[in-house]
Amino acid sequence: MPTLVKSPDAVFPTSIEQIPPAARAAYYDADHYLVDGEIRRWAGERCEVVSPVCICGPSGPTPFPLGCYPSMTPEAALEALAAARRAYDHGCGAWPTMSVADRIHHVEAFVPRMEAVRDEVVRLLMWEIGKTLGDARKEFDRTVEYIRDTIEALKELDRTSSRFAIEQGFVAQIRRSPLGAVLCMGPYNYPLNETFTTLIPALIMGNTVVFKPPKYGVLLHAPLLPAFAESFPPGVVNTLYGEGRTIIGPLMESGEIDVLAFIGSAKVAALLKHQHPRPNRLRCVLGLEAKNPAVILPDADLDLAVSECVLGALSYNGQRCTAIKIIFVHQSVADAFCARLSDAVGQLQVGMPWEEGVKITPLPEDGKPAWLKRLVDEAVAGGARILNAGGGVIDQTLYYPAVLYPAAPATEVCQVEQFGPVVPVLPYVDEQEVIDWTIRSPAGQQAALFGRDPRRLSRLIDPLVNQVCRVNINSQCQRGPDKFPFTGRKDSAEGTLSVSDALRVFSIRSLVAAKTTEANEQVVSQIVSGRHSKFLSTDFIF
Ligand code: G3H
Numbered sequence: 001m002p003t004l005v006k007s008p009d010a011v012f013p014t015s016i017e018q019i020p021p022a023a024r025a026a027y028y029d030a031d032h033y034l035v036d037g038e039i040r041r042w043a044g045e046r047c048e049v050v051s052p053v054c055i056c057g058p059s060g061p062t063p064f065p066l067g068c069y070p071s072m073t074p075e076a077a078l079e080a081l082a083a084a085r086r087a088y089d090h091g092c093g094a095w096p097t098m099s100v101a102d103r104i105h106h107v108e109a110f111v112p113r114m115e116a117v118r119d120e121v122v123r124l125l126m127w128e129i130g131k132t133l134g135d136a137r138k139e140f141d142r143t144v145e146y147i148r149d150t151i152e153a154l155k156e157l158d159r160t161s162s163r164f165a166i167e168q169g170f171v172a173q174i175r176r177s178p179l180g181a182v183l184c185m186g187p188y189n190y191p192l193n194e195t196f197t198t199l200i201p202a203l204i205m206g207n208t209v210v211f212k213p214p215k216y217g218v219l220l221h222a223p224l225l226p227a228f229a230e231s232f233p234p235g236v237v238n239t240l241y242g243e244g245r246t247i248i249g250p251l252m253e254s255g256e257i258d259v260l261a262f263i264g265s266a267k268v269a270a271l272l273k274h275q276h277p278r279p280n281r282l283r284c285v286l287g288l289e290a291k292n293p294a295v296i297l298p299d300a301d302l303d304l305a306v307s308e309c310v311l312g313a314l315s316y317n318g319q320r321c322t323a324i325k326i327i328f329v330h331q332s333v334a335d336a337f338c339a340r341l342s343d344a345v346g347q348l349q350v351g352m353p354w355e356e357g358v359k360i361t362p363l364p365e366d367g368k369p370a371w372l373k374r375l376v377d378e379a380v381a382g383g384a385r386i387l388n389a390g391g392g393v394i395d396q397t398l399y400y401p402a403v404l405y406p407a408a409p410a411t412e413v414c415q416v417e418q419f420g421p422v423v424p425v426l427p428y429v430d431e432q433e434v435i436d437w438t439i440r441s442p443a444g445q446q447a448a449l450f451g452r453d454p455r456r457l458s459r460l461i462d463p464l465v466n467q468v469c470r471v472n473i474n475s476q477c478q479r480g481p482d483k484f485p486f487t488g489r490k491d492s493a494e495g496t497l498s499v500s501d502a503l504r505v506f507s508i509r510s511l512v513a514a515k516t517t518e519a520n521e522q523v524v525s526q527i528v529s530g531r532h533s534k535f536l537s538t539d540f541i542f
Contacts, residue, residue: 005390005400009056011351012396016055016064022119023354025051025127028067030222033241035076036083037234039225042070047242049219052130052362052397053352061396066127069218070241077210077247080238081256084181084208087235095236096178096206099534100158101541104151106231107204111147113227121192124220126353129188130361130397133354135316143193146482146499147200153500154204155541162538171524172513173536178206179283179508180258183251185244187263187287188364189319189419191217197482198261198285201502203236207259212240212248214264216364244268252276259506263287263321266442266491285505286494287486289417290321290445292468292477295434295460296329296337297451304474305450306340312448312476313423314348314401317360322477324448326407326414327425328434334405334427342387342403345423350400360421362397369394372402372420375413379424382408392422409437417443431460438467444489446470446477469493512536 013019016026031046032039046068054061070076087093095103118140125136161175182202186195191214202209213221218241228237240247251257252275259282262269266288276282294312296305312324329337351358363369376392384404386392391402399421407414407424414424428434438447447468451457457473464471469487472478479486487496495505512535514520527536 005393008061008395012054012056012061014056028219030069030219033070034225034228034239035080039229045071047071051127052364054396067219072242072247074250077240080210080240081251083235083238084210088181088208095233103204110227110231117223120223121220129217129364130353132358139193143196149499150200158541162540169516170513171516172511174509174511176507177510182207182209182259183257184209184211184261186214188214188216194263202506205507208236210238210240259283261285284494288492289443290492291325291417291441291443292446294324294327294448297456298330298332299452300450302337306344308476310344314421317421319419322479328428331427331429338405345401345403346388369399372399372422376402379404379407379411379413382411435463442491444468445492448472448477450474
């Protein structure tokens with residue numbers, strides 16, 4: 001069954017009233033920001049938010065005006081950073097010196113306040129970035145679970161740090177300490193989850209934070225401001241809104257950012273790092289571009305491979321850093337695989353984020369459908385065909401998914417991260433071609449292998465684990481489970497994130513050590529038994 005290309009008024013709503021009440025949006029004036037513990041009203045210029053969802057009026061489909069948020073100035077951004085630095089106070093502030101148990105209490109208090117605004121955040125995820133209702137709920141719930149898991153992981157870490165190490169005549173206690181002021185910036189495809197997977201570990205380890213929502217996916221943070229303000233001491237969490245170019249440059253150039261946690265493009269990450277005047281002081285935690293290949297071996301279960309590749313390449317319209325972005329299929333099964341793939345892609349339901357069963361939704365990025373069209377046109381000029389009927393059709397902000405075969409390796413779609421619903425498929429004869437491709441690729445995040453022969457799979461696994469950081473067998477590429485390490489080589493990442501790794505990347509080991517003399521043993525015992533220090537302590541968190 002080919003993709004059903006509908007007329008615009010059959011796919012986009014003709015009025016707000018046509019949308020189920022729970023999913024309806026109204027103009028959201030998010031004119032507040034959080035600095036120094038205060039939710040302040042922004043009286044200056046605003047940035048307008050236009051939804052990728054269009055409403056079909058008498059003059060045709062028009063993107064819905066969704067709201068606005070502060071367009072902060074460099075001065076206001078620097079004020080937010082100053083608040084974070086005051087709260088950190090060179091590591092002497094109340095937050096960085098607070099006991100781990102007390103910091104955990106603050107984060108625990110945040111969770112129910114966050115959960116109270118779930119429906120509003122989920123609705124804004126649908127309207128701001130076109131995420132389906134199911135995926136938006138998943139993003140929210142996964143984030144809450146991540147926070148809970150982070151608390152448990154920190155308790156575990158703290159338990160192991162509560163004991164003393166005795167080595168070569170020394171007694172020491174080794175704990176993890178915060179690093180300073182952290183700038184957190186998440187991506188538009190997971191604006192809540194991937195902001196919080198750096199923000200929460202950074203906070204709980206005693207750092208103070210300024211965070212800027214991504215370009216798309218800003219309004220959904222506004223309902224959370226009261227939860228932050230009520231749960232954390234002044235200056236510990238501060239928000240930045242506005243043009244990245246205007247407000248982030250001055251923060252980096254100030255040299256007052258200790259950790260940059262950024263998930264986005266490699267180009268922007270390089271620019272930000274270079275803006276910092278003291279590069280050796282700056283720690284970076286980066287999640288960047290990826291071009292994850294899927295490899296279909298001759299003995300693959302083609303039905304399984306197709307369903308995983310459709311999920312992997314087209315969940316949330318392919319807008320995942322972990323998406324399968326190129327498929328190599330063995331020539332012997334290429335025709336059978338491509339026929340099933342194009343059929344499966346043709347059956348994906350295109351529509352609005354709140355509609356039951358919808359998989360392909362409007363794209364939030366300005367000009368994205370036209371850019372995808374250019375990629376596809378070039379691939380077609382290079383010898384590829386669009387296999388699925390209706391593939392590549394543009395309807396306002398919608399792009400009907402396109403399977404390209406045989407895509408030529410030199411064409412742009414095989415080289416850049418398309419981050420959209422375009423699936424280039426390439427035939428190969430010898431697995432070495434795939435290995436060579438991954439070696440040449442500037443990205444190195446994950447790969448997915450589909451096959452059954454253990455020897456053949458192993459011939460790919462062993463070289464690929466040194467090219468990427470996760471090889472998936474008979475399943476799509478993905479970040480989760482969140483307790484697994486999530487990282488990449490080359491241009492794909494810097495630092496490793498997982499529930500427990502994130503606690504490590506936002507902290508540094510610090511120790512108190514003494515020679516094991518009688519006098520030192522006595523003074524250390526007195527510090528501990530008198531509970532004079534929060535660091536030098538054997539208090540145990542249950
Ligand atoms: O965009 C990159 C995300 O980390 C992907 O996460 O694999 O769970 O969709 P996911």
